[in-house]
Each structure stands twice: as structure tokens, then as C-alpha cells.
Amino acid sequence: xxxxxxxxxxxxxxxxxxxxxxxxxxxxxxxxxxxxxxxxxxxxxxxxxxxxxxxxxxxxxxxxxxxxxxxxxxxxxxxxxxxxxxxxxxxxxxxxxxxxxxxxxxxxxxxxxxxxxxxxxxxxxxxxxxxxxxxxxxxxxxxxxxxxxxxxxxxxxxxxxxxxxxxxxxxxx
Numbered sequence: 001x002x003x004x005x006x007x008x009x010x011x012x013x014x015x016x017x018x019x020x021x022x023x024x025x026x027x028x029x030x031x032x033x034x035x036x037x038x039x040x041x042x043x044x045x046x047x048x049x050x051x052x053x054x055x056x057x058x059x060x061x062x063x064x065x066x067x068x069x070x071x072x073x074x075x076x077x078x079x080x081x082x083x084x085x086x087x088x089x090x091x092x093x094x095x096x097x098x099x100x101x102x103x104x105x106x107x108x109x110x111x112x113x114x115x116x117x118x119x120x121x122x123x124x125x126x127x128x129x130x131x132x133x134x135x136x137x138x139x140x141x142x143x144x145x146x147x148x149x150x151x152x153x154x155x156x157x158x159x160x161x162x163x164x165x166x167x168x169x170x171x172x173x
Contacts, residue, residue, distance in 0.1 A: 001009075011021055015033050020026045022042070026035035034042060053059050071081040080086050080095035082102075089096045112120060112127060121130040123137035131138040 011033075014021045014024060015028075018028050020028050020035040020038050021033045022038040023035060026037070028034055029036060029039065032039065070084075074081045074084045075088075075093060078087055080088055080098050081093050082098045083095065086095035086097065088094060089099060092099060094102070112122065114124065117124055117127055118135045122128065122135075123130055123140055124135040125140050126137060128137040128139070130136065131141045134141055136144065
């Protein structure tokens with residue numbers, strides 16, 4: 001029996017009995033495989049590793065190049081370039097399940113009516129997460145920030161954006 005097989009066997013043994021897989025002394029948290037102390041230690045190790053990676057100037061380009069190469073390998077093999085598990089749907093680069101999941105995620109932000117988005121601190125226009133105390137996301141805030149004065153001076157109350165400005169920023173035309 002190899003070391004990897006032995007480790008996997010032990011992991012399954014402790015997991016099945018609800019014992020921490022690291023210290024083997026404490027009960028694991030419900031729905032987890034580690035006790036609270038070991039989970040905290042693991043989170044600290046992960047955070048430290050992540051900060052070291054982020055400090056490396058070559059990290060982002062290296063990860064980007066790897067992901068690009070992985071997507072290309074999956075495309076060449078005829079697999080979904082997102083999950084790599086299933087064959088692609090006809091005429092797409094993703095499988096049907098990933099296409100459905102992507103569509104649901106995209107449509108999710110439109111589930112909340114425009115009139116109620118502000119109470120959830122979402123962008124009044126697109127439904128993304130709001131920016132500071134404004135009722136706009138960062139994209140729409142930067143897009144419209146230079147146009148407020150133009151609208152108030154040129155268009156007045158008849159300008160199409162006058163209502164959007166009033167709702168989003170409290171500005172009257």
C-alpha cells in the first residue's frame with residue numbers, strides 16, 4: 001500500500017467517524033472535517049500563503065497564462081473549457097450545464113425589480129453591488145460622474161437621465 005493510499009484510507013476513516021483529520025483528538029465541526037482549532041490554523045496558513053503569492057509580481061501573469069493554456073487544452077480535447085468534465089454543446093465552448101449555470105448567474109441580478117434595488121444597496125441600473133452610499137455600481141458611477149453637471153445645465157427636468165440622477169444621487173435636473 002502506497003503512502004497516498006494510506007493517507008486516503010485514514011482520511012476516510014476519520015471523516016466517517018466525525019473526528020478531526022488533522023489532530024485526530026477532537027470532534028470535527030458539523031459538516032466539516034476539522035475541529036475549530038485546526039480549521040483556524042489552516043485558515044491562517046492559507047491566508048499567509050495567499051499574501052505571499054499576491055506579493056509575487058509574477059503571480060498574476062503566471063496564473064493567467066496557466067488558465068489560458070488549460071482552456072486551450074480543454075478546447076482541443078472537445079471538452080467544456082470552464083469545467084473540463086463534459087463535451088461542449090453544439091456551437092459553444094461550454095457544456096450545456098455550464099451554459100445554464102452561467103445564464104442563471106447572469107439573470108440573477110435582474111430578479112430584483114429596479115424600484116427595489118436601492119433598498120438592497122444594488123446598482124439602480126444593472127443590479128450589481130452598489131458603490132459607497134450611491135445607488136450605482138462602480139462602473140456606472142464612473143460613467144455618469146462627469147455627466148451630472150452637463151445634464152443639470154443642458155437638459156433640465158426633461159432630460160431622460162434626470163429621473164435616474166434624482167433616484168441614484170438625489171440630484172434634481
